[in-house]
Amino acid sequence: MSLENEHLAVVINGQTGDLVSIFSKKLDRELLSGPGNQLQAFRDQGQYWDAWNIDPDYANHPLPPTQLVSIDAIERGPIEWRTRVIRRLGASRCQHDYVLHRHSDTLYIETQIDWQEDHVLLKVAFPLTLDASHATYEAPCGSITRTTNPQTEAEKAQWEVPALRWANLTDDSGEWGVSLLNDCKYGYDVQPSQLRLTLLRSSNWPEVGCDRGHQTMTYALYAHRGTVSTSQTVKRGYELQMPLLVHSIPKLSTRGNEPPFVRRPDTHTHTHTHTPGLPSQATLLSLGANSLVLSAFKQSEADPGQWIGRCYEATGQRSHLTLSSDLGLRLGLRVNGLEDAILQSGAGLIAPAEVEILPWQIQAFQIKPTFSSLVQTQQGRTTVRPAV
Incomplete structure (x- = not known):
């Protein structure tokens, strides 16, 4: 199963629902070094502050992998390609829509999870073909850079760190990088060749059943030339978290009724159907x-x-x-x-x-x-x- 536009070619594993390949045409390179969008679950319990602290030893307690339920091509139109993957993890159901828009250089993964686990930590992993000694994370009105090879005790304690809309790994050559964007999930962990995002936990204190039920989130992968500072990462993060809202304005000016604004999906701008005296875009x-x-x-x-x-x-x-x-x-x-x-x-x-x-x-x-x-x-x- 695959999706493709002029920027990306994406291949999905028909047995697992993981991503086999994300090939960037503008970079002329494969982005993934292993299964992408792989859901990884770990036992997460034993902390006094159950809802606040992740078990530092969670990586040594992995749980069985997800099981594929179905994979279907939902949309193959001129504006959007969409493939839906449904997987099972324990008692939970995970649905992913892999989405490529026309002219878009970003792969969106729209996710819905019926979460029914106890003391389980759920992450999504993207192993990459780059090698980065540092990672950059968005902070309020800026960003912060941290090492991916912790040496000091303080650095080793930062095995899970916060970010707003994105985290980025740029290859040490400075030639290219990859950003993992999110619309509502803010816990990341990285390695020199991997970006990983925390999706869900399931503590039982101070509230029993915390986070159980229906969860909706979207995250996305964006590859770029150069460094994060010369890329469109900041813009792509805002586009994901604050999508364009479109409203019809039947009376734009005092010159009478005029056609409403419409959205151009390929450029994320407002345009106006042609009327003498009005520009086609503004x-x-x-x-x-x-x-x-x-x-x-x-x-x-x-x-x-x-x-x-x-x-x-x-x-x-x-x-x-x-x-x-x-x-x-x-x-x-x-x-x-x-x-x-x-x-x-x-x-x-x-x-x-x-x-x-x-x-x-x-x-x-x-x-x-x-x-x-x-x-x-x-x-x-x-x-x-x-x-x-």
Whole structure:
């Protein structure tokens, strides 16, 4: 059983449901060195703080492997290929949908588990063909790098570490790497050639039956050229955890009824069916640099007619913020955590056209509308409208 698009060729083991191969066409290399998406279960008990502490000796207590129930091709369309694998682990049922989207360089694994185990730790493993002496994990507004070959007692104690949306291994050559993304699971462990994500535990204290029942999660594998800082890992993590929401807007402007926005699945952008005077696609808000992440766009606490944008630099590089928007928004003054304007010496109230953002720096700004780009509704709500 296989899935394929212009970026990836994926082969599934028909006897186990594991991944036999993930071949990256853009890298011209095989990513897996062994069975991928392999569910690994371990006995996990004996800790005083049952729900908080994983048994440090769990690796010496593996449980029998999963048993394949079924494997079926669900979708083979022009937009999406989807194959469903169902497996049994003890009294639990595990369903995986392997999903490849058109033009996507990421393999998504949509997972549903009916979890009915006691004191079992469940992980999913991806052995890789690279060799990495360090791993990088996403942290709030940045990332942290740790060794994959622990030497000190402190390093050896970090056999399970947290990450937000992703963990990454980049080959020591610096030529390529792989990121394991997640939408709701935050415990990772790594080796120089393996990424592994903790999916579930099943403690009985302080709550009996904790985590039992239906569980839904999605994780994904993304391969890239170069290092994590030059890749699209941060973007892919946000795309997974915060997917695009699409709303129909039958009255976009005062010029009458117009066709609604529709989503282009291949580019994750809004487009508009062609109407004279309207572009085929539009930029709602751009910061001008791939390493800058817009973490907040909100109304001001002090003035609902004022907007605040907050961003951070995510890859450890100097970047330049240049705001652009087809909604007629422009960059205002820099503000502090209380959203008060920070006046630069000699600059007065003049807002900059471009701002340098230092590595890992968090910055916040006023974002101001041009004339007619924001209108007030009768209910007092602010509605964004393209400037005319």
